[in-house]
Amino acid sequence: MKVYILGAGISGAIMYSILKDDFDVTVIEKSKPAAKEHKAVMHFQDPEIGRILNIELKKAIVRKCIYYNGEYYNESNLFLSNLYSLKTIGVLESRSIIDLSDKERWVGECDVNFSKVVDPESNSFNVEVTSIKENKIFCVSTEYKVFSYDVIISTIPLFRLLVLLGEPYNIEFVYNPIWVYRTALKEKFSSVFQTFYFPDMDYPIYRVTIDEGLLIIESLKECDMRQMISALRFMGISDHLFGDKIEWEESIQRIGKIKPIDDLTRKSLLYGITSKYNIYSLGRFALWQNIRTGDVYKDALKIKSMIKTPEEARKYIMWKEIN
Numbered sequence: 001m002k003v004y005i006l007g008a009g010i011s012g013a014i015m016y017s018i019l020k021d022d023f024d025v026t027v028i029e030k031s032k033p034a035a036k037e038h039k040a041v042m043h044f045q046d047p048e049i050g051r052i053l054n055i056e057l058k059k060a061i062v063r064k065c066i067y068y069n070g071e072y073y074n075e076s077n078l079f080l081s082n083l084y085s086l087k088t089i090g091v092l093e094s095r096s097i098i099d100l101s102d103k104e105r106w107v108g109e110c111d112v113n114f115s116k117v118v119d120p121e122s123n124s125f126n127v128e129v130t131s132i133k134e135n136k137i138f139c140v141s142t143e144y145k146v147f148s149y150d151v152i153i154s155t156i157p158l159f160r161l162l163v164l165l166g167e168p169y170n171i172e173f174v175y176n177p178i179w180v181y182r183t184a185l186k187e188k189f190s191s192v193f194q195t196f197y198f199p200d201m202d203y204p205i206y207r208v209t210i211d212e213g214l215l216i217i218e219s220l221k222e223c224d225m226r227q228m229i230s231a232l233r234f235m236g237i238s239d240h241l242f243g244d245k246i247e248w249e250e251s252i253q254r255i256g257k258i259k260p261i262d263d264l265t266r267k268s269l270l271y272g273i274t275s276k277y278n279i280y281s282l283g284r285f286a287l288w289q290n291i292r293t294g295d296v297y298k299d300a301l302k303i304k305s306m307i308k309t310p311e312e313a314r315k316y317i318m319w320k321e322i323n
Helices: 008-020 049-051 078-089 160-164 225-234 263-277 294-309 310-320
Strands: 001-006 024-029 056-070 069-071 103-107 123-125 129-132 136-140 144-148 149-156 175-184 193-197 206-211 214-219 249-258 280-281
Touching: 001 008, 001 144, 008 024, 008 049, 008 056, 049 225, 049 294, 056 078, 078 206, 103 160, 123 129, 129 206, 149 160, 160 280, 206 225, 214 225, 280 294, 280 310, 294 310
Parallel strands: 001 024, 001 149, 024 123, 056 193, 149 280
Antiparallel strands: 056 069, 056 103, 129 136, 136 144, 175 214, 175 249, 193 206, 206 214
């Protein structure tokens, strides 16, 4: 059975690691390998994810706090949770800000290039998919390519997959970019893992994280130095922790925060894609659903099981999941 995975981010890397020993798997990624480096926070609930991605993880206690309107909150409430949800995704949805209790997590270095998880003989980087039809994937890179597939696992944004399939849709897929700024602390504080939430609608920064010696600012808009320094001061961090001067590394995630769509519509759409094209969707953007990495791992295991299930039984299982 020939399986193709579209996308070499964290979801694609997890799926590849789970399938590689049992199937003939190839990962297709439009970017160059160096472009797939992960820049955001790496906090996992399940250490098994580190094993399958070959990432060294260690157990840590992550502590959280909210700063809003000049006040600090060690316990959340519905008002602050609603503000944060509306600020980040534009709708009311349960977010991690609702629970500020100390959390046991497995943490790893943020500079992870998931392309290294994939065997060099099992990847096609710098290859852009142009269409999918009749169990074939049509691509361009330095030359025109066509791949015949039995199964596809898509980790690319759902609306992009629909375009590749030529499937019409009248759903509005709303998303916004995020800016990520990172800088190193002068010293590495090995026991310090903190997250500060900023639900103020007029303040572009929505979350700041300390991971040992690394500080990560996430913002809905491009920030200037004044705004970033203000976030540090709200956290009680003084300039002397950064040496002579603060040097920021900036990256932009074009599809950063997604606005959910109606759940029944979303599930029906995904079921139709799987039953018609034998394409499974994995990850936040492919499912168009705000989920954790632990959920991606569980979904990947389920997809592996579904691939091995006879077709009619598989369709029945999928249909039961959305009804």
